[in-house]
Amino acid sequence: MTEVPVAKDAVAGTNDLVVLKSVNKHFGALHVLQDIDLTIARGEVVVVIGPSGSGKSTLCRTVNRLESVDSGSILIDGKPLPAEGRELARLRADVGMVFQSFNLFAHKTVLENVTLGQLKVRKTDKAKAEEKARALLDRVGVSTQADKYPAQLSGGQQQRVAIARALAMDPKVMLFDEPTSALDPEMINEVLEVMQQLARDGMTMVVVTHEMGFARSAANRVVFMADGRIVEEAAPDQFFSNPRSDRAKDFLSKIL
Numbered sequence: 001m002t003e004v005p006v007a008k009d010a011v012a013g014t015n016d017l018v019v020l021k022s023v024n025k026h027f028g029a030l031h032v033l034q035d036i037d038l039t040i041a042r043g044e045v046v047v048v049i050g051p052s053g054s055g056k057s058t059l060c061r062t063v064n065r066l067e068s069v070d071s072g073s074i075l076i077d078g079k080p081l082p083a084e085g086r087e088l089a090r091l092r093a094d095v096g097m098v099f100q101s102f103n104l105f106a107h108k109t110v111l112e113n114v115t116l117g118q119l120k121v122r123k124t125d126k127a128k129a130e131e132k133a134r135a136l137l138d139r140v141g142v143s144t145q146a147d148k149y150p151a152q153l154s155g156g157q158q159q160r161v162a163i164a165r166a167l168a169m170d171p172k173v174m175l176f177d178e179p180t181s182a183l184d185p186e187m188i189n190e191v192l193e194v195m196q197q198l199a200r201d202g203m204t205m206v207v208v209t210h211e212m213g214f215a216r217s218a219a220n221r222v223v224f225m226a227d228g229r230i231v232e233e234a235a236p237d238q239f240f241s242n243p244r245s246d247r248a249k250d251f252l253s254k255i256l
């Protein structure tokens with residue numbers, strides 16, 4: 001069993017790994033993120049929940065600058081994300097992202113999917129990159145699939161490869177945007193188990209999910225969003241047993 005990379009620089013200056021301050025974002029007339037203040041500590045697991053359209057995906061996408069913001073600031077490990085260029089690619093690699101749709105490179109093998117970023121962005125040599133890729137594929141339970149193409153794998157296997165690919169960059173934080181929503185039910189647990197293990201190993205994680213079992217067992221904090229705002233945040237026990245806002249009560253009554 002190989003060691004999973006955990007958040008780096010555990011002793012670096014501040015304990016705040018991701019800091020959003022007064023972040024605002026519009027899509028035309030739609031104010032999709034409204035004065036978002038959110039601080040995520042090193043090693044913390046934050047689950048983001050809320051109704052469809054509340055801005056959860058946009059929030060994730062702003063954190064690694066797949067979307068720009070209109071105002072406010074976002075710091076990753078104390079540094080703002082640059083607007084573009086090489087420096088952005090390097091800093092973006094510090095923020096691993098796993099999407100609902102698996103987003104693997106269809107014309108590359110599983111192994112190539114996990115080595116590509118290491119070779120291009122981290123400039124790792126090929127033998128080292130492959131060794132690390134194989135170790136990570138073993139870690140997420142798909143080592144026997146290394147030479148296949150993504151379409152030859154089940155959805156659950158593809159999503160575990162996507163996690164291995166993100167981990168190969170030694171990210172400081174991992175963002176998961178509904179990683180199990182597109183999976184057949186019998187494959188959801190195999191992906192959640194990999195995420196649970198990552199959380200136990202100390203990875204800093206932001207997870208958008210409707211899997212309340214995962215939220216209860218893995219999250220340090222639940223953030224509830226509605227209409228572009230953070231309406232409520234609390235420890236999972238407190239949030240699920242005693243939500244304060246009417247919006248959260250209404251949401252929970254529909255999903256639980």
Ligand code: ADP
Pocket residue numbers: 027030032050051052053054055056057058059
């Ligand atoms: P969630 O992930 O919580 O379902 P999203 O962040 O995907 O919410 O979307 C929030 C709102 O922003 C929705 O109303 C959505 O239609 C809108 N939206 C998302 N992306 C875009 C875009 N690229 N252009 C215009 N509107 C968008």
Ligand code: MG
Pocket residue numbers: 056057058177178
């Ligand atoms: Mg979404």
